[in-house]
Amino acid sequence: xxxxxxxxxxxxxxxxxxxxxxxxxxxxxxxxxxxxxxxxxxxxxxxxxxxxxxxxxxxxxxxxxxxxxxxxxxxxxxxxxxxxxxxxxxxxxxxxxxxxxxxxxxxxxxxxxxxxxxxxxxxxxxxxxxxxxxxxxxxxxxxxxxxxxxxxxxxxxxxxxxxxxxxxxxxxxxxxxxxxxxxxxxxxxxxxxxxxxxxxxxxxxxxxxxxxxxxxxxxxxxxxxxxxxxxxxxx
Numbered sequence: 001x002x003x004x005x006x007x008x009x010x011x012x013x014x015x016x017x018x019x020x021x022x023x024x025x026x027x028x029x030x031x032x033x034x035x036x037x038x039x040x041x042x043x044x045x046x047x048x049x050x051x052x053x054x055x056x057x058x059x060x061x062x063x064x065x066x067x068x069x070x071x072x073x074x075x076x077x078x079x080x081x082x083x084x085x086x087x088x089x090x091x092x093x094x095x096x097x098x099x100x101x102x103x104x105x106x107x108x109x110x111x112x113x114x115x116x117x118x119x120x121x122x123x124x125x126x127x128x129x130x131x132x133x134x135x136x137x138x139x140x141x142x143x144x145x146x147x148x149x150x151x152x153x154x155x156x157x158x159x160x161x162x163x164x165x166x167x168x169x170x171x172x173x174x175x176x177x178x179x180x181x182x183x184x185x186x187x188x189x190x191x192x193x194x195x196x197x198x199x200x201x202x203x204x205x206x207x208x209x210x211x212x213x214x215x216x217x218x219x220x221x222x223x224x225x226x227x228x229x230x231x232x233x234x235x
Contacts, residue, residue, distance in 0.1 A: 002116055003027045003044075007037040007063065008052040008078060017050070020105040021112065034058025038066055045071050048116055050108070053079045068094050074115045074163065078103070096162040118163050140173045141235045143221070157215040161208070164189045168204050172222065172232040181229040205230055 004026045008014055011032070018028045029046060031037035035057040041049060049067070053060035064075055075094065080101040096115050099108055138145040142155045150166060152159045161169065171188035172180055180188075182201045189204070205222060212219040221233045 001025065001027050002048070003029060003046040004112060005029045005031065005037065005041055005046040005049040007031045007034065007049065007055070007060070009033060009055045010052070013052075013078075017105060017108065020109050024109055024113070026112075034060065034063040038063055041067060041073075042070050045073060047119070048074045048076070048112055050076045050078060050112065053077055064095060074119055076108070076111060076115065078108075094160060094162070097164060115163060118167070138170060138173055140176055140232065141221075143173055145170055145173065154212055154215055154219065159211050159215055161211065165204055165208050165211075168201070169208055169222075169232075172230060176232045177234040179225055179229050179231045185230065 004021055006014060006017055006021070006028055007030075008017075009032050014030045014032070018030055021028050029040060029044070031040055033056050037049075037051075038058065051060040051063055055063075058066075060077060060079075064077075067073070067075070074096045076097045076099060077095050078099055078101060097111055099111065138147070144153045145151070145166070147170070150161075150163075152161050152166065152169070167189045168185050171185055185201050189201075205224075209219070209222055212221075223231050223233050225231065
């Protein structure tokens with residue numbers, strides 16, 4: 001049974017989301033502030049943490065920063081804020097997804113399922129890899145992506161990607177020059193049980209570009225073909 005930690009100072013959200021997650025077979029640990037959550041998560045690491053950003057004693061951003069010093073677990077942020085700088089900062093620290101309040105409980109449950117399945121899939125691939133010489137790296141010019149370690153570098157400089165961003169970029173970089181529709185990128189990043197709209201993919205592409213431009217302002221490898229989709233530019 002997977003354990004999910006839910007951290008929010010709104011007890012109504014704790015109750016309703018816990019019921020939704022438990023009905024899907026997950027064990028849920030709840031916390032009402034960042035300080036108690038940090039102690040509990042470090043002592044008993046969950047498989048996934050869902051964190052509110054605005055909380056007393058310690059906000060979600062600071063909680064994630066401290067967690068990343070000790071744990072490498074998937075994280076979903078719940079936020080009522082729409083300032084892009086907060087979202088980018090959270091993603092840079094290693095959040096896997098953002099869901100803006102008010103949100104659909106079904107959407108949150110399906111996003112949590114998808115992240116847990118992807119995390120389990122990566123662990124399974126690493127455990128069953130047949131030989132130590134078999135490479136899990138994808139190299140496209142200055143881009144290097146290691147699936148086993150979930151690392152990405154551009155011009156030998158690390159670029160921190162969430163699970164979803166990594167899967168989208170990997171799908172594009174596998175076949176440079178080939179246009180990928182939004183639907184095909186959704187298939188690569190989410191499973192068939194998760195429903196997302198076109199704007200979700202556009203948002204992930206926007207974040208990908210910003211992250212790469214933070215390490216190389218001239219980065220222009222992800223091209224948009226309006227009305228068609230995206231492609232990774234051929235050298």
